[in-house]
Amino acid sequence: MFLSIFDIFKIGIGPSSSHTMGPMVAAARFLDELRSLNAREPLGEGLRLGASLHGSLAFTGRGHATDRAVILGLMGFLPATIDPDKAEEKEAQLRREGVITLPGLPPLAFAPDTDLVFDYGPALPGHANGLILQARDADGALLISRTYYSIGGGFVVSAEELEAQRAGDDASPGETATRVPYPFRSAVEMLAMGSNSGLSIAEMKRANERIAHGEALDDKLDAIWAAMDGCIERGLRQDGILPGGLSVRRRASGIHRQLLAEQGRNLEQPHIINDWISIYAMAVNEENAAGGRVVTSPTNGAAGVVPAVIRYYRDHCRGASHEGIRDFLLVAAAIGGIIKYNASISGAEVGCQGEVGSASAMAAAGLCAALGGSNEQVENAAEIALEHHLGMTCDPARGLVQVPCIERNGLGAIKAVTAASLALRGDGKHFMPLDNCIETMRQTGIDMNLKYKETSTGGLAVNLPEC
Secondary structure (H helix, E strand, O other): OOHHHHHOOOEEEEEOHHHHHHHHHHHHHHHHHHHHHHHHHHOOOOOOOOOOOEEEHHHOOOOOOOOHHHHHHHHOOOOOOHHHHHHHHHHHHHHHHOEEEEOOOOEEEHHHHHHEEEEEOOOOOOEEEEEEEEEEEEOOEEEEEEEEEOOEEEEEEEEEHHHHHOOOOOOOOOOOOOOOOOOOOHHHEEEEEEEEOOOOHHHHHHHHHHHHHHHHHHHHHHHHHHHHHHHHHHHOOOOOOOOOOOOOOOOOOHHHHHHHHHHHOOOOOOOOOHHHHHHHHHHHHHHHHHHOEEEOOOOOOOOHHHHHHHHHHHOOOOOOOHHHHHHHOOOOOOOHHHHHOOOOOOOOHHHHHHHHHHHHHHHHHHHHHHHOOHHHHHHHHHHHHHOOOOOEEOHHHHHHHOOHHHHHHHHHHHHHHHHHHHHOOOEEEOOOOOHHHHHHHHHHHHHOOOHHHOOOOOOOOOOOOOO
């Protein structure tokens, strides 16, 4: 099994990897199919596009900007390269004119207010995050209809691809057929391969990644960290109210100013390090909530945990190094890949245990490795962090990735640091294996009531202040 680090860590935009980035990617894929059809036989004039959102994409789509993501995707934008200013201008033009003009296609009629439908009925059969995209000719006859599922972390599969995967005939999204030297699918396999080879988890993951990325690997790792750190810095500078109607105020920058003012004045409490870790995470998730540029880690809703713990490592840990940051990312991605392969990183599928829980496990493992932990200690760190997120629901207020998501990332980062520290105090031997913990998360997600899986129909989402 080979899921690249650059599939786990993808640069994109907020507020959601599954509800914003994924639908945008699905729309772009649909355009590619239309272009292929048009190249074989011209489709003619008078084409009209249609889109419908189902399951969690419908229930929380407005708060997650899913409708806007589909619109922009159908206009040719992609998460990794989108220019927000240009996107806003083009969207306004579409709403005025109702026509999309793109290279390789005839004009496409699309009126967002009528041609994009939020379907609040039963979810589509493949996954909680489903969308259907269609094109009809001038007479209204259906030319093409495609069903896509956004399965978490920005990963997208068609209905046909999902069926093939479940039948065992295809690789998971992001997983390639590339032959790598250490194709571990589980923590048990990872530890066994490490023991047999004498290599660390970071060294094995690096060897795997070099097959695909060669000598460019380090530059690409540095680019991922630069995007994460840049997001923290932007979040620490911004004040004001987050969009969406909840009137949630950005807090990371204000707390940051307080912490800076207290330095050198003997005002610091011993637990102040938790405040630093929290604001790093909150800064990222406030940027995400505002639709800013973030890195899936492994999702947007959990995007603050890994960057926060890396920033903690770099700025607060003795012996921190640039190479340590690279190892951190490699190990975190290795753990994230195992979790995604054996369970899920989708809040709509297993609740927030799959998002912040997975991110915390990844960050704990990465920090443990960067601080010199053995393979066994790294596995233990990941298990501790994940175990103490089991059962966590995904119940965002009004479908916005703000309450409880922003603070939850701060606490996930703190748990990750604690888990790594506990693991480093031991010898790697522990009662509950990581693989068993991952399987528990999968089973818990199956049993979890739908209202607690990113539908905003239960939990904190329905217990809001009356004012």
